[in-house]
Amino acid sequence: MKCVSVYTSNFEVFSDLFEEILNTKLEENEEKVMEGITVTESGEVPENYLERMRSKLEVVVMKVKDSDITILQHGNLFEILIPEKENVLN
Numbered sequence: 001m002k003c004v005s006v007y008t009s010n011f012e013v014f015s016d017l018f019e020e021i022l023n024t025k026l027e028e029n030e031e032k033v034m035e036g037i038t039v040t041e042s043g044e045v046p047e048n049y050l051e052r053m054r055s056k057l058e059v060v061v062m063k064v065k066d067s068d069i070t071i072l073q074h075g076n077l078f079e080i081l082i083p084e085k086e087n088v089l090n
Contacts, residue, residue, distance in 0.1 A: 001050070003042040006078040013037060014078050021080065022069075042079070050081060 026041035
């Protein structure tokens, strides 16, 4: 899964930027400031990362409706976990 880190504790600001973040092409480890908020393409996370984070009491786990995207919020950080789409040729 690809992880995009968004450095803010303000859910409203995060929510306002969410679609723009998803539509922004970032290279691995690339950092960009959007409306004063730092957004970083954090690369790949291990498969068990989501399960480990779900078990922590301080982590809020949100699922994007009609999508496989998961959002983790803890402290001053939102992490957008985007599954890799497999390319299958018919």
